[in-house]
Amino acid sequence: MTVRLPKDEDIHIANSDDIARIMRRVLLRQNRLHRKKEYFWTIGLSTNNDIEYIELLTIGVLNQNSLDPVEVFNFAVSKKCKKIIICHNHPSGNMSPSTADIKLTNRIKQGAKVLNIELLDHIIICEENEYYSMEKNNLV
Numbered sequence: 117m118t119v120r121l122p123k124d125e126d127i128h129i130a131n132s133d134d135i136a137r138i139m140r141r142v143l144l145r146q147n148r149l150h151r152k153k154e155y156f157w158t159i160g161l162s163t164n165n166d167i168e169y170i171e172l173l174t175i176g177v178l179n180q181n182s183l184d185p186v187e188v189f190n191f192a193v194s195k196k197c198k199k200i201i202i203c204h205n206h207p208s209g210n211m212s213p214s215t216a217d218i219k220l221t222n223r224i225k226q227g228a229k230v231l232n233i234e235l236l237d238h239i240i241i242c243e244e245n246e247y248y249s250m251e252k253n254n255l256v
Contacts, residue, residue, distance in 0.1 A: 127166045127167045128164075128165060128166050128167075129159075129161060129165045129166070129167060129201075130165070132237050132239055132247070132249040132251065132252060135159060135201050135203060135237070135239055136203075136239055136241055136247035136249075138167075138170075139157060139159075139170075139203045139205075139239065139241050140241050140242075140243070140245075140247070142157070142170065143155065143205055143241060143243065144243065152207045153175050153176055153207065154175075154176040154204060154205060154206070154207060155172060155174070155175055155176075155204060155205050156172075156173045156174045156175075156176070156183055156202070156203075156204040157170055157171060157172050157173065157202070157203045157204070158170075158171045158173055158188050158191065158192070158200055158201075158202055158203075159171075159200065159201040159202075159203065160191055160192050160195055160197035160199070160200055161197060161198075161199040161200065161201065161236070162197065162198075162199075163198055163199070165199070168195055168197050169191055169195060169197075171190075171191050173187050173188065174187075183220065185220070185223045185224050185227050186227070188200070188202060188224050188227070189227060189228070189231055189233065192231075192233055193231065193233075197233065198232070198233055198234060199233065199234045199236055200228065200233055200234070200235055200236065201235075201236050201237045201238070201239065202221070202224060202235070202237075202238045202239070203238070203239040203240075203241060204217075204238075204239075204240060204241075205240070205241050205242060205243075206240055206241075206242055207242070208242075209242045209243070209244065209246075210242075211240055211242060211246055211247065211248040212248065213238075213240060213248060213250060213255065217238070217240070217250075218250075218255060221235075221238045221250055221255060221256060224238075225256060235256055236251065236256070237249055237250060237251040237252075237256055238250040238251070238255070238256055
């Protein structure tokens with residue numbers, strides 16, 4: 117499912133703060149009950165870091181998502197994006213990545229390398245103004 121960018125947001129991404137802010141706004145568009153589920157998005161970027169697309173890949177249950185890494189690259193390949201960022205929320209508010217989050221990131225990173233797509237970051241957000249960047253924490 118393609119997600120619309122909030123109307124007043126710039127499409128140029130300078131850093132992880134920009135993506136976390138935009139994706140938190142996307143999450144907050146959901147009603148409070150639906151925010152209790154884990155959402156997983158892929159953001160495709162052009163070579164000059166403009167957002168090409170935001171795709172909602174899965175809506176999981178309370179604290180987990182089932183995702184096949186091939187789904188992450190579907191839009192990126194079709195739109196010829198050379199850069200992606202992946203993002204998901206933790207409804208619990210705990211920003212620390214789980215072991216499953218880290219394993220999934222590594223699998224996606226391997227796939228990106230094969231496809232010559234740069235995985236810039238995996239960001240974990242919550243409803244508050246916090247986020248966790250795996251890139252900033254040397255996990256990407």
